[in-house]
Amino acid sequence: xxxxxxxxxxxxxxxxxxxxxxxxxxxxxxxxxxxxxxxxxxxxxxxxxxxxxxxxxxxxxxxxxxxxxxxxxxxxxxxxxxxxxxxxxxxxxxxxxxxxxxxxxxxxxxxxxxxxxxxxxxxxxxxxxxxxxxxxxxxxxxxxxxxxxxxxxxxxxxxxxxxxxxxxxxxxxxxxxxxxxxxxxxxxxxxxxxxxxxxxxxxxxxxxxxxxxxxxxxxxxxxxxxxxxxxxxxxxxxxxxxxxxxxxxxxxxxxxxxxxxxxxxxxxxxxxxxxxxxxxxxxxxxxxxxxxxxxxxxxxxxxxxxxxxxxxxxxxxxxxxxxxxxxxxxxxxxxxxxxxxxxxxxxxxxxxxx
Amino acid sequence: xxxxxxxxxxxxxxxxxxxxxxxxxxxxxxxxxxxxxxxxxxxxxxxxxxxxxxxxxxxxxxxxxxxxxxxxxxxxxxxxxxxxxxxxxxxxxxxxxxxxxxxxxxxxxxxxxxxxxxxxxxxxxxxxxxxxxxxxxxxxxxxxxxxxxxxxxxxxxxxxxxxxxxxxxxxxxxxxxxxxxxxxxxxxxxxxxxxxxxxxxxxxxxxxxxxxxxxxxxxxxxxxxxxxxxxxxxxxxxxxxxxxxxxxxxxxxxxxxxxxxxxxxxxxxxxxxxxxxxxxxxxxxxxxxxxxxxxxxxxxxxxxxxxxxxxxxxxxxxxxxxxxxxxxxxxxxxxxxxxxxxxxxxxxxxxxxx
DNA sequence: ATTAGCACTCTAATTGATAGAGTGCTAATT
DNA sequence: AATTAGCACTCTATCAATTAGAGTGCTAAT
Numbered sequence: 220x221x222x223x224x225x226x227x228x229x230x231x232x233x234x235x236x237x238x239x240x241x242x243x244x245x246x247x248x249x250x251x252x253x254x255x256x257x258x259x260x261x262x263x264x265x266x267x268x269x270x271x272x273x274x275x276x277x278x279x280x281x282x283x284x285x286x287x288x289x290x291x292x293x294x295x296x297x298x299x300x301x302x303x304x305x306x307x308x309x310x311x312x313x314x315x316x317x318x319x320x321x322x323x324x325x326x327x328x329x330x331x332x333x334x335x336x337x338x339x340x341x342x343x344x345x346x347x348x349x350x351x352x353x354x355x356x357x358x359x360x361x362x363x364x365x366x367x368x369x370x371x372x373x374x375x376x377x378x379x380x381x382x383x384x385x386x387x388x389x390x391x392x393x394x395x396x397x398x399x400x401x402x403x404x405x406x407x408x409x410x411x412x413x414x415x416x417x418x419x420x421x422x423x424x425x426x427x428x429x430x431x432x433x434x435x436x437x438x439x440x441x442x443x444x445x446x447x448x449x450x451x452x453x454x455x456x457x458x459x460x461x462x463x464x465x466x467x468x469x470x471x472x473x474x475x476x477x478x479x480x481x482x483x484x485x486x487x488x489x490x491x492x493x494x495x496x497x498x499x500x501x502x503x504x505x506x507x508x509x510x511x512x513x514x515x516x517x518x519x520x521x522x523x524x525x526x527x528x529x530x531x532x533x534x535x536x537x538x539x540x541x542x543x544x545x546x547x548x549x550x551x552x553x554x555x556x557x558x559x560x561x562x563x564x565x566x567x568x569x570x571x572x573x
Numbered sequence: 574x575x576x577x578x579x580x581x582x583x584x585x586x587x588x589x590x591x592x593x594x595x596x597x598x599x600x601x602x603x604x605x606x607x608x609x610x611x612x613x614x615x616x617x618x619x620x621x622x623x624x625x626x627x628x629x630x631x632x633x634x635x636x637x638x639x640x641x642x643x644x645x646x647x648x649x650x651x652x653x654x655x656x657x658x659x660x661x662x663x664x665x666x667x668x669x670x671x672x673x674x675x676x677x678x679x680x681x682x683x684x685x686x687x688x689x690x691x692x693x694x695x696x697x698x699x700x701x702x703x704x705x706x707x708x709x710x711x712x713x714x715x716x717x718x719x720x721x722x723x724x725x726x727x728x729x730x731x732x733x734x735x736x737x738x739x740x741x742x743x744x745x746x747x748x749x750x751x752x753x754x755x756x757x758x759x760x761x762x763x764x765x766x767x768x769x770x771x772x773x774x775x776x777x778x779x780x781x782x783x784x785x786x787x788x789x790x791x792x793x794x795x796x797x798x799x800x801x802x803x804x805x806x807x808x809x810x811x812x813x814x815x816x817x818x819x820x821x822x823x824x825x826x827x828x829x830x831x832x833x834x835x836x837x838x839x840x841x842x843x844x845x846x847x848x849x850x851x852x853x854x855x856x857x858x859x860x861x862x863x864x865x866x867x868x869x870x871x872x873x874x875x876x877x878x879x880x881x882x883x884x885x886x887x888x889x890x891x892x893x894x895x896x897x898x899x900x901x902x903x904x905x906x907x908x909x910x911x912x913x914x915x916x917x918x919x920x921x922x923x924x925x926x927x
Numbered sequence: 928a929t930t931a932g933c934a935c936t937c938t939a940a941t942t943g944a945t946a947g948a949g950t951g952c953t954a955a956t957t
Numbered sequence: 958a959a960t961t962a963g964c965a966c967t968c969t970a971t972c973a974a975t976t977a978g979a980g981t982g983c984t985a986a987t
Contacts, residue, residue: 247980260930265981283937283980323738358716362728368909372726372734374716380726380736384677384909455822458812468809555722555738601949614961619950637949637968 224274231267232276236288236296240531245285290496290530293508297493297534304535306543310339318547325349325378328551329450332524332544337453339540340510342463342528343470347480348448349515349522349552351377354441356407356415359434361396369396371430373437376409377520378556379448381437391426399427403434412438446477446522456528462506463529469503470527479504480523484513491542496530506530510541514548520556524548578628585621586630590642590650594885599639644850644884647862651847651888658889660897664693672901679703679732682905683804686878686898691807693894694864696817696882697824701834702802703869703876703906705731708795710761710769713788715750723750725784727791730763731874732910733802735791745780753781757788766792800831800876810882816860817883823857824881833858834877838867845896850884860884864895868902874910878902 224232234255238246248261248268257264268286271277276292279285288296306314314335321327329346336344358374367387374380407415415435422428451470457463469475479501483494491512497504508530515521524545526537578586588609592600602615602622611618622640625631630646633639642650660668668689675681683700690698712728721741728734761769769789776782805824811817823829833855837848845866851858862884869875878899880891 245980249980261980262930262932262982263928266929269982279981281937282982283935285980323740324736325738326736358714360712360714360726362712364909370728372714372728374724374726374736378736380734382678382680382728382732382734384679386677452825454808455825458818458821464812467812471806471809555718599949603949615949616951616961616963617959620960623951633950635968636951637966639949 224271224276228267228271231264232271232288232292233296235268235271235277235286236292239287240533243531245280245287247285250285293495293530293534294493297495297538300535301491301493301538304539306339306536306539311543314339314543314547323555325551325556326448328548329448330452332548333450333452336524336526336540336544337456340453340526340528340532340537341456342526342532342537343451343453343457343466345470345476345480345511345523345525345527346450346548347446347477347522347524348379349377349520349556350446351375351379351520352518353411354379354438355409355411356434356438357409358404359400359430361400361430363391363393363396366390371433373434375438375441376556379441381441383433383437385429385433387426387429395426399424399430403427403430407434412442446480447473449473449476457507460506460529463527465503465505466507466527469501479509480511480525483509483511484523486517489513489517491538491545493534493538508532508534510534510537512541512545514545515552516549516557520552522548522552578625578630582621582625585618586625586642586646587650589622589625589631589640590646593641594887597885599634599641601639604639647849647884647888648847651849651892654889655845655847655892658893660693660890660893665897668693668897668901677909679905679910680802682902683802684806686902687804687806690878690880690894690898691810694807694880694882694886694891695810696880696886696891697805697807697811697820699824699830699834699865699877699879699881700804700902701800701831701876701878702733703731703874703910704800705729705733705874706872707765708733708792709763709765710788710792711763712758713754713784715754715784717745717747717750720744725787727788729792729795730910733795735795737787737791739783739787741780741783749780753778753784757781757784761788766796800834801827803827803830811861814860814883817881819857819859820861820881823855833863834865834879837863837865838877840871843867843871845892845899847888847892862886862888864888864891866895866899868899869906870903870911874906876902876906 231251234251235246238251238254248264251257251264252259252261268277271292272279272286276289276295277286278289280287317331317335318328321331325348329348333344333346336346355376357376360372362370362372364370364384367390369385369387369391370382371385372380372382406418406421412435415431415438419431422431454467454470457466469479482500483492485492491510494504494509494511497507504527506529507527509525509527511523511525513521513523524541526541528537585605588605589600592605592608602618605611605618606613606615622631625646626633626640630643630649631640632643634641671685671689672682675685679702683702687698687700690700709730711730714726716724716726718724718738721744723739723741723745725737725739726734727737760772760775766789769785769792773785776785808821808824811820823833836854837846839846845864848858848863848865851861860883861881863879863881865877865879867875867877878895880895882891
């Protein structure tokens, strides 16, 4: 299966893929010669096509039909593309501009990233919230609402915020609430579940214990839950085609999607990855290609951006789009959510260095 | 077009609709007589069908085909259903149970409501966040992160929380931040945009002014933005059918969906509403039915829950599901987000009274 | 190594024939 | 006056048969 191809075979393979992506129809020898004004006859091309078929890069739907690329063929093709394709400069400018307009609000950036990807790829897009490797408590706030009703806001490092109502056993003044949270905030800042759990003994008050328990529960859930905040866009772009339509099921089901992403994003790969035809592992992605990339910092805080579309998609363009958006998100995370010294023109930097 | 129907015509209309919803095929006179063991001959039924066709309640795709319900027919049918259908008691129990399990977290309730509706209706569901008629400031919190970097958390009445990073012109200690927010929280509690805007003069500090501006901006955006937080589920349920597939475009596009909901939820109607075939106003909903209901309190804080599926759907079931979930959400909002005296067994009440 | 030529294969589109479901009308029946 | 049986008619969906077209693989010549 893994044979070396001659230059001409490579060239023809590329042409077949290009032609198929554009036209959508199986491509035959004659059409190839005519369209691209090749210096050889269709018979020659025919024999090369046969060779490429034997090598597994092309397949025929039936004996007398033209060839279409196999998954292997796509992969071979994409390999050469993955390094050096770039979005046109005016599109990059436009995208940058849009992020410049956004406020420094994580949710809004994610939403925007999803919208940009869906739009430039004409496919569906996914953006997951950045997940820390281990969740650390940052802040708790109790806001008295009425009677025994209190709004609790939990903030974790990495930008995750959780709000929840809780009912106390008896009314407590806002000042008391504040003194409790002040104490807990000082005591538990930057601590993980285990660290907090170990310091239970330092609490006296019943209220303190209650809030303590809820903080623990929040951390516990945050640690367990894989990916909950997922932004999607462009689903409408992929539902017309029977092949890609099935992918919606994957995209919609949070846990399933999370497992796909997690199993795919290999720890040692930082750049863009391309999953063609589900790699035989996900039936629902059979006729789809998923282009994805991690963003953020692997050992600390990271999420994923991805594009899903038909196997027959503009690879160069979409690969660059994913990389570009991932870089923007990475810079955002680096500048605002990771503990590093900060430069003077942070906002500019976040965008202009991309 | 609006003629009174005889009892028998009504009965036959109901049977045609029932049969069509179950079988999906146009229904003819003979089949009707056989399947439902009517006491009359097919010829009689035929003449009644002709009458119903004339009246506009049924249509024929072609001369020699059976009849299918027109939108008018569905509407007539649904009118009698809307009042008195109820979900089976065991399903109600199960749904209640699921909400019991959830924590008092608005986002989680909304997610759950969407999931429940999608599941029981076998269609797509939408749940919008509760929107106050006018947004009021509740709380601001500034959390120092590193250097001049600060996390700002804005809380509005009605459960809406917004987080945002901001960069100060120079580093400020957490204590200073806290004193600023304390002042602003006291000063602006429960105020609208206009009210806050009028009290600008009471600020001295530069930092205070900065935060003040951001609070104003947050309120301004909250007032303007129609509906931003939308939970969707079950999209995969409606993409197989060409007719309903188009609806995905409506469901996916936030602003568009918001306008559909807003134009539909009439102020004076509090119960469930049924939109069949887009009412001629929304081309994308041509072959769909949307069952929707407001939840919460109209003059104060309300959102919407909805189910979207094919025109040929189990109306009774879905209408009850929407009403049931809307009631659950209403109780939740009433108990936790509206300013009312609270009873002793709030949580129980929220669910058991439904 | 390349190419022209040709027989062969397979699909997609077209045509024609047929069975089946359903209708509307009329005349007979209750 | 309402109901029914009977019948001619219409329209669709389906199947088989045919055909045009695109493409292949092979062979013999260049």
